[in-house]
Amino acid sequence: MITIIIYDSISFIKLPMNDSKEITLFVDNYNSNHSDAVLLVANYLSKNHNLSAEIIISKNKQLNLKTTNKNKKEEYLVLDLDLNSKTLDFKTFFIGLIYQAREKLGSDFPKTKIEKDIEKSLHSLSFYSEVNETKFISKNIKEISFRGDFRNLETQNNDEFLFVIVPLDKRKTFLDKDYSMEDYRKQMSQEKKITAGAYYTIRNFSQDEIKMWFVLHSHSGNLGNWAEKAKTGDQAILWGPRSMFSPPKRFDHLILLADETGIPAMKTICENNKNFSKCTTFYEVIDESSQIPTSEKNKILENWIHREDDEPGEGHKLLETLKAFKLPENNFYIFGAGEARQMMKIRKLFKEKGVSKDQMHITGYWKK
Numbered sequence: 001m002i003t004i005i006i007y008d009s010i011s012f013i014k015l016p017m018n019d020s021k022e023i024t025l026f027v028d029n030y031n032s033n034h035s036d037a038v039l040l041v042a043n044y045l046s047k048n049h050n051l052s053a054e055i056i057i058s059k060n061k062q063l064n065l066k067t068t069n070k071n072k073k074e075e076y077l078v079l080d081l082d083l084n085s086k087t088l089d090f091k092t093f094f095i096g097l098i099y100q101a102r103e104k105l106g107s108d109f110p111k112t113k114i115e116k117d118i119e120k121s122l123h124s125l126s127f128y129s130e131v132n133e134t135k136f137i138s139k140n141i142k143e144i145s146f147r148g149d150f151r152n153l154e155t156q157n158n159d160e161f162l163f164v165i166v167p168l169d170k171r172k173t174f175l176d177k178d179y180s181m182e183d184y185r186k187q188m189s190q191e192k193k194i195t196a197g198a199y200y201t202i203r204n205f206s207q208d209e210i211k212m213w214f215v216l217h218s219h220s221g222n223l224g225n226w227a228e229k230a231k232t233g234d235q236a237i238l239w240g241p242r243s244m245f246s247p248p249k250r251f252d253h254l255i256l257l258a259d260e261t262g263i264p265a266m267k268t269i270c271e272n273n274k275n276f277s278k279c280t281t282f283y284e285v286i287d288e289s290s291q292i293p294t295s296e297k298n299k300i301l302e303n304w305i306h307r308e309d310d311e312p313g314e315g316h317k318l319l320e321t322l323k324a325f326k327l328p329e330n331n332f333y334i335f336g337a338g339e340a341r342q343m344m345k346i347r348k349l350f351k352e353k354g355v356s357k358d359q360m361h362i363t364g365y366w367k368k
């Protein structure tokens, strides 16, 4: 008997997924950032030890797994999933396949990143906190410091992020101190929601304070709105931490790229990670006055790309800058985060430049 825990992945995609662009984004993310899980599922379904596997959307809108075995022979497996269905839940479907594959293959296949992350999320903690103080870091980034008891929070000082849960209507709703991720998940299926949540990166923390940088955007986003009005004493539950930054043990040159949502992660990584001898960063911000230079200049070359009149998530200047960037000969690792479609285009660019999946992790932090 297989029990499937609906895993709250980091995916920005809200289910159900009934739009082909969303499916393309999801498939691209799995092929690029979770190729180990795709191979696990492919080995299970094909009953073979394949060299590689990829999810393909066929012309007649069917989902296939393309496998390549050690003799370079390619095969296609049709996945039993109707992409036209209005209630399609690809994420749950695929996680279900991962559970089934693991049950069958046991320790014959190394643990995948998704499985490790699920394990991590099962041990995540909820921290009750209140806003201590706020200040503007740039035109559209507000730093919010939360006070609470964070003695049990463990991080590697990289891109660790927390799920921030806030009351939807501060005038009417107060959170119990023990409000948990389970309470949040339960109310998601109910019509009337009392809280909202989204992922935010830990910029700095001590035993009794966490600082995060919230991008203020003019859409009626729940957390964006909350952050805009946040003031001393406002409540929040912080759940986590989790992390995606997992570079190879040895590399010389770290390449980081992000829009404003990824800047806290990139800055925390390059300030605290000492595994590299050189770091080049590419940050997309509104304009010159929105730059946030790093205090530790040592080894870090910062490139600031100004979006100017482009809408967030829609500009091409970051992509164009990366097109012109000459990659180091070898021994580099790329980590990037920002708007999902922009990141998909950047992944494609680096793939065309010959960067392998193991040399990069470029992920969507939000979706236009």
Ligand SMILES: Cc1cc2nc3c(=O)[nH]c(=O)nc-3n(C[C@H](O)[C@H](O)[C@H](O)COP(=O)(O)OP(=O)(O)OC[C@H]3O[C@@H](n4cnc5c(N)ncnc54)[C@H](O)[C@@H]3O)c2cc1C
Pocket: 010, 012, 161, 196, 197, 198, 199, 200, 201, 202, 212, 213, 214, 215, 216, 217, 218, 219, 220, 221, 222, 223, 224, 225, 260, 261, 262, 264, 265, 312, 364, 365, 366, 367, 368
């Ligand atoms: C691992 C991880 C770490 C993250 N760390 C940070 C962080 O440190 N700081 C940070 O600000 N964000 C961070 N994000 C992104 C943040 O979670 C999203 O921007 C989230 O959508 C904000 O939720 P919301 O309730 O404000 O908007 P939603 O309800 O999700 O969206 C409402 C509308 O706002 C738009 N929107 C959402 N975010 C933005 C944006 N940034 N700019 C323009 N339009 C937007 C959407 O397109 C949509 O139209 C992170 C995301 C992940 C997955």
